[in-house]
Amino acid sequence: MASSNASSLHVVDGLAIANMSSNTTTLSFSETLVSMPSFLLENWDLLALEFRIVFTALACIYIGAHGALRRPPSATPSKSKKRGAKHHDEQDDFVEGLRPSDAILFPVLAGVVLIGLYKLIKWLEDPDIINKILGAYFSVMSLASLGKLLADTLHIATGFIFPSVWRARDGTVYHIDGGKKGQWRVASGSEERVWDSGKKTPFGGRWSESRAPVSKVGLFWELRRLFTEHWTIRFQVHGLVNESLHVKLNDIFGVILAFGATLVYYTTKSVLLSNLMGYAFSYAGIIMMSPTTFTTGSAVLFGLFFYDIYMVFYTPYMVTVATKLDVPIKLVFQGPKKASMLGLGDIVIPGMFIGLCLRFDQYLYYHRQRKLVPVELETETKSAGELQVSTETQRMVVKPEYVNPQGQWGDRWWSTKLTGILSPSATPELRASAFSKTYFHAAMVGYLLAMVATLAMLLVFNHAQPALLYLVPGVVSAVWLTGLARGEVREMWVYTEDGSLDGSDTVVEVDADGNVTKEVKKDESKTDEAKDETKAIENEKPGGVVEANGKGASSGTTGDEPKHSAVTKAGTGEHCVFNFSILAPSDAGDV
Numbered sequence: 001m002a003s004s005n006a007s008s009l010h011v012v013d014g015l016a017i018a019n020m021s022s023n024t025t026t027l028s029f030s031e032t033l034v035s036m037p038s039f040l041l042e043n044w045d046l047l048a049l050e051f052r053i054v055f056t057a058l059a060c061i062y063i064g065a066h067g068a069l070r071r072p073p074s075a076t077p078s079k080s081k082k083r084g085a086k087h088h089d090e091q092d093d094f095v096e097g098l099r100p101s102d103a104i105l106f107p108v109l110a111g112v113v114l115i116g117l118y119k120l121i122k123w124l125e126d127p128d129i130i131n132k133i134l135g136a137y138f139s140v141m142s143l144a145s146l147g148k149l150l151a152d153t154l155h156i157a158t159g160f161i162f163p164s165v166w167r168a169r170d171g172t173v174y175h176i177d178g179g180k181k182g183q184w185r186v187a188s189g190s191e192e193r194v195w196d197s198g199k200k201t202p203f204g205g206r207w208s209e210s211r212a213p214v215s216k217v218g219l220f221w222e223l224r225r226l227f228t229e230h231w232t233i234r235f236q237v238h239g240l241v242n243e244s245l246h247v248k249l250n251d252i253f254g255v256i257l258a259f260g261a262t263l264v265y266y267t268t269k270s271v272l273l274s275n276l277m278g279y280a281f282s283y284a285g286i287i288m289m290s291p292t293t294f295t296t297g298s299a300v301l302f303g304l305f306f307y308d309i310y311m312v313f314y315t316p317y318m319v320t321v322a323t324k325l326d327v328p329i330k331l332v333f334q335g336p337k338k339a340s341m342l343g344l345g346d347i348v349i350p351g352m353f354i355g356l357c358l359r360f361d362q363y364l365y366y367h368r369q370r371k372l373v374p375v376e377l378e379t380e381t382k383s384a385g386e387l388q389v390s391t392e393t394q395r396m397v398v399k400p401e402y403v404n405p406q407g408q409w410g411d412r413w414w415s416t417k418l419t420g421i422l423s424p425s426a427t428p429e430l431r432a433s434a435f436s437k438t439y440f441h442a443a444m445v446g447y448l449l450a451m452v453a454t455l456a457m458l459l460v461f462n463h464a465q466p467a468l469l470y471l472v473p474g475v476v477s478a479v480w481l482t483g484l485a486r487g488e489v490r491e492m493w494v495y496t497e498d499g500s501l502d503g504s505d506t507v508v509e510v511d512a513d514g515n516v517t518k519e520v521k522k523d524e525s526k527t528d529e530a531k532d533e534t535k536a537i538e539n540e541k542p543g544g545v546v547e548a549n550g551k552g553a554s555s556g557t558t559g560d561e562p563k564h565s566a567v568t569k570a571g572t573g574e575h576c577v578f579n580f581s582i583l584a585p586s587d588a589g590d591v
Contacts, residue, residue, distance in 0.1 A: 103296070
């Protein structure tokens, strides 16, 4: 970030503090550095301001990285997803993967945009028009990201109000059953579930037993179902649109709240709402973008590292744009005497890389659980006109099943003692959420130290600092040095999220110590042929139905399928012209 004077607050990319004490400019670098602790003790408000900056940045990255978790290539989809579960599972949601060329493309595009804004400001001589246009643009763009952030916040709150498991003081674990509207108890040290007729509410703790009327207790169960079940929204226009969206009630509330907050921000320019939109942009950016590999991520970060240094120290572009534009691309921190701000790029850019580290930790967690099952491979060879069959024993990689660890904050709070908060074990989801996060923690420590160094240099030089100058080396070096110390640089080098590692039934060769030395890929052509044959058989089943697009489908319907207009009986010649429907699960089920 940069600023044109000591009182400037509008900074685009980096870190700046306004109204700095002029005493820091009269001392040399070493003298200022030595006097820094006493200076901070005398200026508690400045120390509190710096703490807020660091804490907010770390919190944004921590939450965003956990929100970006999805099924790693070292695990197979859950059984419910394999069978086509009724409820939507976000474990395979698409994210935008970066390529090595983006290491050059990102700084170039950023420079083009920055210079273009600079020229436009100079030409118009009045930034109010640009501020209004960009304000409207970011207001519209914030709907999706702000809606996602608010919806996930409501999901977490719902998990605290309606947990699926909780632990009593005597160690007994209770599992809440939404289908039977009651609770099962599991004694400490046992795995046998026993129905508890005294627990009649969907709540934990003292509220699990209630003397309220049956109708009121039933209302609590309906509320729990309403806020935890998935709905399917379908919209079809013949020949044009055929889309379906899986949501929860909190997702709808999140969009409504986001629309209201955006409207208020556009009319009031509130700093609080501007920061809220900044949090949402950071959260969505970390979730939706992936560096794909550690090498690509490192290259992209260092490309922006040089861009940030050049634009802050050697050109007037960033200073001018930063001081003239007032749009929600920054976080502003107000103190009693001083103020500071942090650009969203200093959160999102390292945050993408740190999110990759957390997913790599999850990949290693499942990778270490894989099993090597012996298989017999037959090889046919012709010798002297005769067909000879030889048998060789190899190993097939069997990957563990993926358990989605997201959305477990409430269950962890209700079911885990304070002494074991880092190792919850009440449910498979909680156990899966406690995987070792070595590389993630290393990256977070590197980010923390780099932020402290940025703030220290800011106070020493009394000049806005390009935060990526310190953040990129701090984060990248912390991660690669951790891999070097653990002897896992090779695993980091080959890890990718482009889908190439997401295979199944892979036959491998192992050495005498059981280590994989070579992978023998399965015949993809035969696999594709088998899939085509399976689809053809399913389409030829008697009593089937034909979808509007002409594809065959089985005669049975699931809870997510509409019972009208979307499908028709074969041979009638009818098809769906227009359909808009909101579908809920057909049974109560345990949600």
